[in-house]
Amino acid sequence: MLAKFFFNLFTGCDNGNNNKHVDTVSVSKCPFANSPSYRTNSAKRNSTDYHKRNSSSGAYTPSFTSYIFPNTNISLLNAKFKASSKASPPPSPARPTPYTYPRDSLNSLFKNVNNSWPPKSSPSTVPYPLSLYVQLCDQIPSRMTSDAYTHVEFMAWMIEYLSKNILHVMTDVMNKIEALQPGDGHYEAMLSCLSVCLLSYRWGPLPNGSSVACVSSLQLPSELTIPFTRLTSRIGLPPCPTLYSTILCNWTESTTLNIDNEEVVWPLDTRFTFSMRDDKDIGSTTERGFYLSVIRMESMAKKLYERAATLVELVNGYADIPSKPMSKTTKDNTGMKEQKIIEAMSQLRHSATQVFRVFYSMTAKSTQSSRGCPFASPFAMSASAWSTHAQTPTGWELSGFKGISGSQSLIIPVLDTVLSCVGTSPAYLDAVDSYKHYTTQTMRNFVDSIKNAPVSLREYVMKSKSVALRKEYNQLINSLAVFRMGHRAVGKKYLGGGEGNAEAEKTAGELVDKIRKDGESTVDTFARAMTERILETKKLLVEEIR
Numbered sequence: 001m002l003a004k005f006f007f008n009l010f011t012g013c014d015n016g017n018n019n020k021h022v023d024t025v026s027v028s029k030c031p032f033a034n035s036p037s038y039r040t041n042s043a044k045r046n047s048t049d050y051h052k053r054n055s056s057s058g059a060y061t062p063s064f065t066s067y068i069f070p071n072t073n074i075s076l077l078n079a080k081f082k083a084s085s086k087a088s089p090p091p092s093p094a095r096p097t098p099y100t101y102p103r104d105s106l107n108s109l110f111k112n113v114n115n116s117w118p119p120k121s122s123p124s125t126v127p128y129p130l131s132l133y134v135q136l137c138d139q140i141p142s143r144m145t146s147d148a149y150t151h152v153e154f155m156a157w158m159i160e161y162l163s164k165n166i167l168h169v170m171t172d173v174m175n176k177i178e179a180l181q182p183g184d185g186h187y188e189a190m191l192s193c194l195s196v197c198l199l200s201y202r203w204g205p206l207p208n209g210s211s212v213a214c215v216s217s218l219q220l221p222s223e224l225t226i227p228f229t230r231l232t233s234r235i236g237l238p239p240c241p242t243l244y245s246t247i248l249c250n251w252t253e254s255t256t257l258n259i260d261n262e263e264v265v266w267p268l269d270t271r272f273t274f275s276m277r278d279d280k281d282i283g284s285t286t287e288r289g290f291y292l293s294v295i296r297m298e299s300m301a302k303k304l305y306e307r308a309a310t311l312v313e314l315v316n317g318y319a320d321i322p323s324k325p326m327s328k329t330t331k332d333n334t335g336m337k338e339q340k341i342i343e344a345m346s347q348l349r350h351s352a353t354q355v356f357r358v359f360y361s362m363t364a365k366s367t368q369s370s371r372g373c374p375f376a377s378p379f380a381m382s383a384s385a386w387s388t389h390a391q392t393p394t395g396w397e398l399s400g401f402k403g404i405s406g407s408q409s410l411i412i413p414v415l416d417t418v419l420s421c422v423g424t425s426p427a428y429l430d431a432v433d434s435y436k437h438y439t440t441q442t443m444r445n446f447v448d449s450i451k452n453a454p455v456s457l458r459e460y461v462m463k464s465k466s467v468a469l470r471k472e473y474n475q476l477i478n479s480l481a482v483f484r485m486g487h488r489a490v491g492k493k494y495l496g497g498g499e500g501n502a503e504a505e506k507t508a509g510e511l512v513d514k515i516r517k518d519g520e521s522t523v524d525t526f527a528r529a530m531t532e533r534i535l536e537t538k539k540l541l542v543e544e545i546r
């Protein structure tokens with residue numbers, strides 16, 4: 001019955017314009033192949049096709065009826081909205097001048113999110129009718145974890161809710177969306193709420209995976225995609241859920257803790273989830289742990305970004321280096337500059353260690369590796385539940401877009417860029433693609449301001465004969481390499497569904513293998529790719545002068 005309703009909704013609403021852009025082939029192995037809402041691309045498109053940007057602003061400018069999200073049943077509404085909306089076009093994100101100082105880029109990044117990092121989200125106070133989306137999202141976990149729903153029924157339920165409650169107020173929805181400003185909390189709340197709605201629509205009830213992983217293109221409800229693409233395009237995000245929209249904008253409360261004598265603000269909770277919280281389902285804890293690890297790392301990384309900016313400015317002589325009154329010779333000043341750079345590198349390394357420690361504490365139950373982190377084991381992620389309850393629902397892989405990955409965070413791109421850790425491996429190219437296409441414009445501006453600095457830290461170190469400077473640079477590289485080695489171990493554990501549970505390992509492993517369609521063991525592919533990246537990092541080590 002529900003399936004019939006669902007079928008009728010899609011029949012006839014698929015206009016020819018959209019078909020021009022989406023190839024349709026049937027996939028015999030896919031259980032959803034006959035569903036009219038699913039399509040698969042006959043040839044996998046190069047994802048960069050979708051990364052064409054507006055040349056003047058650098059931002060994505062998808063139309064309201066983006067072909068990437070083909071319109072379903074409200075094309076008339078789009079026309080109505082466009083005609084009635086008096087809202088002015090969104091301001092273009094600031095275009096970096098020939099060279100912007102890292103400190104200035106970082107200030108703009110934080111200013112754009114009201115000086116809160118990760119950006120603060122306020123879902124409980126979003127105005128009507130946007131609150132209708134919050135109500136929808138709050139009903140998702142119980143349906144996503146219920147055996148009573150098939151994926152098709154889940155989608156039909158969502159379409160029914162949207163048609164009944166939101167369709168008739170869509171003009172009001174879009175006017176409210178236009179009025180939101182990045183950093184006001186409601187902007188962020190709607191980004192995460194709509195991301196979770198879209199992702200759950202794409203995947204359906206948990207645990208899931210192989211049965212829907214074959215889908216590479218899907219018609220999505222316009223009541224979700226139109227406001228979502230409007231929000232994402234304004235801050236330079238692609239029109240698909242990302243780490244920024246789904247996770248970084250998805251937390252509510254915070255508390256101040258003292259860790260290693262440093263005041264740190266810890267976000268406490270994710271607001272929107274795919275799994276239920278309070279039942280016995282282990283997936284909900286794992287899912288939460290996965291998002292919280294990213295949120296907490298990012299929260300700790302605020303200092304890391306500031307220290308990276310200071311370091312680059314010191315190297316380039318932009319930061320103040322007070323000269324000693326009695327020692328005004330060039331040699332003394334050079335020595336003082338070097339000393340400052342060594343201190344700045346050491347502080348950056350300290351911040352990186354703090355951030356990486358959070359990662360280990362969330363992935364290992366060992367109290368030794370979680371030293372200093374008060375949230376060690378409660379949210380540690382179960383490897384057997386990870387692929388089915390945490391990784392899968394954040395996958396996207398529709399229309400050439402990737403799913404969410406830690407490589408869409410700023411942390412590693414910032415360290416890589418400060419250290420000039422480039423490479424040629426597929427893992428490196430993939431990571432660069434993530435940072436270039438799945439982060440906000442202001443995040444990219446910050447990385448670019450480090451990359452475009454006239455003198456790189458590496459060039460400076462290579463020219464220097466200072467024993468201490470070279471040593472500290474190597475230590476910084478070693479910490480990044482150690483993170484990558486730890487990440488490789490963690491990835492192997494989670495991708496393999498480990499924990500000594502043979503059954504769980506087999507199920508999770510098979511599932512991920514099917515999702516990734518690697519042709520070889522996913523764990524082996526991952527380990528090989530990460531090893532290449534570790535070698536690329538270690539190659540940076542400079543000769544230490546004795």
Ligand code: HEM
Nearest residue numbers: 294359405406407409411412427431484490491494526533
């Ligand atoms: C359970 C936790 C995690 C698992 C299982 C995991 C797994 C993976 C996998 C499979 C890849 C390969 C490509 C891809 O799918 O994106 C990858 C890449 C990457 N991940 Fe993670 N990841 C986890 C958490 C994180 C976190 C928290 C960060 C940092 C914020 C991170 C940073 C990266 C980076 C930077 C890359 C690109 C490769 C590199 O530059 O070393 N990951 N990860």
